[in-house]
Amino acid sequence: MALSLPEALDLSGQRIVVTGAASGIGRATASALASLGADLLLADVSSLDATCADLIAHNVVPETVQGDLLTPGAIARLFASGPVRAVVHCAGIVPTQIPWDQDPNWEARFARTMAVNVRLPIELGHAGIAHMAGNGGGRLILIGSLAGWHGGTLTTTPPDYVTSKGGLHALVRLLARKAAPGGVLVNGVAPGPVVTPFSANIDFPRENFPLGR
Numbered sequence: 646m647a648l649s650l651p652e653a654l655d656l657s658g659q660r661i662v663v664t665g666a667a668s669g670i671g672r673a674t675a676s677a678l679a680s681l682g683a684d685l686l687l688a689d690v691s692s693l694d695a696t697c698a699d700l701i702a703h704n705v706v707p708e709t710v711q712g713d714l715l716t717p718g719a720i721a722r723l724f725a726s727g728p729v730r731a732v733v734h735c736a737g738i739v740p741t742q743i744p745w746d747q748d749p750n751w752e753a754r755f756a757r758t759m760a761v762n763v764r765l766p767i768e769l770g771h772a773g774i775a776h777m778a779g780n781g782g783g784r785l786i787l788i789g790s791l792a793g794w795h796g797g798t799l800t801t802t803p804p805d806y807v808t809s810k811g812g813l814h815a816l817v818r819l820l821a822r823k824a825a826p827g828g829v830l831v832n833g834v835a836p837g838p839v840v841t842p843f844s845a846n847i848d849f850p851r852e853n854f855p856l857g858r
Contacts, residue, residue, distance in 0.1 A: 657682035660729045664714065664769070665736030667691040670788055670836065672699075674733050679705040688714060688723060689736065715760060720769055724776045731784040732773040737762050740803045755805045762809035766816060770831070774824045782828025785820065789813045789835045798838055810835075 661678055665671035667689035675687055679700050685707035687693050693709045700707055710722050714736065723729070738761045740754055748754055766787050777783030792802055793810030817833035824831050 654681055656730075658684060659731070660684045660686065660727055662686045662688065662723050662729055662732045662773075664688045664732075664734045665788075666696050667693050668696075669735070671733075671735030672696050674735055675700065675707070678733075679703065679707070686710065686723060686726070686729075688712075690714075714769065715765055720772050723769075724772065728780040729773070729776060729783065731786070732769065732777075733786045733788070734766055734769055735788045736765065737788065737809075740805050742801070742803070744801070745804055758803075758805040758809050759812075762806070763812045763816070766813055770816070770820045774820065774827065774829050774831075777829045778824070778827025783830075785824065785829060785831045787813060787817050787820075787831070787833050789817070789833050791835050791837045794835060 656678060659682075661683045663671055663675045663678065663685060666675045666687035668691070671687075671689065672695075675685060675696055676699060679685060680703075685700070685705070686709070687696060687707045688710040689696075690711070690713050693707075693711055697707060697709065708726065710719070712719055714720055714723075723732075738758060740758050741748065745751055745754075770785060770787070773783075773785050777785070790806075790810040790813075792798070792807045793812075793814045796802065797807050814833055814835065817831060821831040
């Protein structure tokens with residue numbers, strides 16, 4: 646008989662950090678991990694109240710850290726309350742849909758996109774790998790994008806977003822080599838278009854998808 650997911654994978658008592666947990670992929674990840682019994686620490690720059698309400702309704706009470714993880718000391722807080730077994734880094738930004746060459750704030754926008762989508766996973770990965778290697782090993786999962794591989798589904802996909810996600814996938818390969826001796830497995834996940842608050846207003850042409858939907 647095939648096992649259901651909760652029976653096949655029991656994460657009871659294992660501390661897992663999920664960033665970007667207020668919405669989208671991060672929120673769905675938190676829900677899935679909670680169903681498997683994980684002890685969750687959720688982080689996001691936005692309010693985590695809605696995510697927590699969903700989990701509390703199922704008798705799961707996560708710890709939360711709300712704020713910008715690029716601020717000094719913020720990443721250290723994620724590992725301050727006990728050994729972490731895994732980190733799922735879902736936090737990221739999709740830049741404004743104003744064409745980059747028409748954006749009067751292009752340079753600042755580019756810098757912010759690279760800081761959130763590349764610098765943050767570098768710093769979080771460094772801290773997380775060191776922490777988990779010192780506690781018997783663990784897992785680091787970085788959420789990228791197919792845009793980082795093929796340049797985006799649309800011709801209007803922001804170039805700063807594409808570049809940042811391409812950099813993230815290169816970072817995954819670097820961190821995987823560096824982390825392996827310490828018993829930390831690093832993986833990258835590259836989703837295609839997903840309906841999230843970031844993408845809700847983007848019109849994805851159906852002809853770009855084999856199933857037409």
